[in-house]
Amino acid sequence: MAIAAPPxxxxxxxxxxxxxxxxxDNHMPGAWGExxxxxxVPLGQRLDALSMPAGFGAxxxxxxxxxxxxxxxxxTPAAGTWTFLTGPRMRLRDSTVADLALFGVTWAPAGxxxxxxxxxxxxxxxxxxxxxxxxxxxxxxxxxxxxCGGGW
Numbered sequence: 288m289a290i291a292a293p294p295x296x297x298x299x300x301x302x303x304x305x306x307x308x309x310x311x312d313n314h315m316p317g318a319w320g321e322x323x324x325x326x327x328v329p330l331g332q333r334l335d336a337l338s339m340p341a342g343f344g345a346x347x348x349x350x351x352x353x354x355x356x357x358x359x360x361x362x363t364p365a366a367g368t369w370t371f372l373t374g375p376r377m378r379l380r381d382s383t384v385a386d387l388a389l390f391g392v393t394w395a396p397a398g399x400x401x402x403x404x405x406x407x408x409x410x411x412x413x414x415x416x417x418x419x420x421x422x423x424x425x426x427x428x429x430x431x432x433x434x435c436g437g438g439w
């Protein structure tokens with residue numbers, strides 16, 4: 288399977304800061320941190336996240352685009368990962384967890400927090416779309432599993 292090189296996060300100059308702000312108001316129950324220039328958001332309530340190697344993330348994002356889903360995605364260049372923001376997580380079968388682990392897909396425990404950057408910050412690979420909703424956890428897991436070569 289050929290995986291396209293992911294775009295650099297700083298290449299997207301078309302971030303709609305109003306859409307990002309609206310997204311935060313609708314989906315982020317966290318607290319703004321002046322010292323971090325972002326929101327510290329608890330996972331497992333209204334928002335969750337899946338992280339994976341950037342190249343694999345590009346393939347997952349492509350598969351989500353085929354079904355008209357456009358998730359917000361953060362980049363962590365130092366780690367070479369992309370983090371997909373999703374709706375609340377669901378329980379996964381052991382075989383699904385094993386498939387995802389082989390491809391470096393991880394998630395933080397419920398109750399931990401994630402730092403989500405403010406509007407216009409460089410870490411966005413794909414900022415929230417105007418009027419956008421979070422994709423379901425299962426949709427992103429399903430796209431990742433299909434990218435692994437597995438089905439349901």
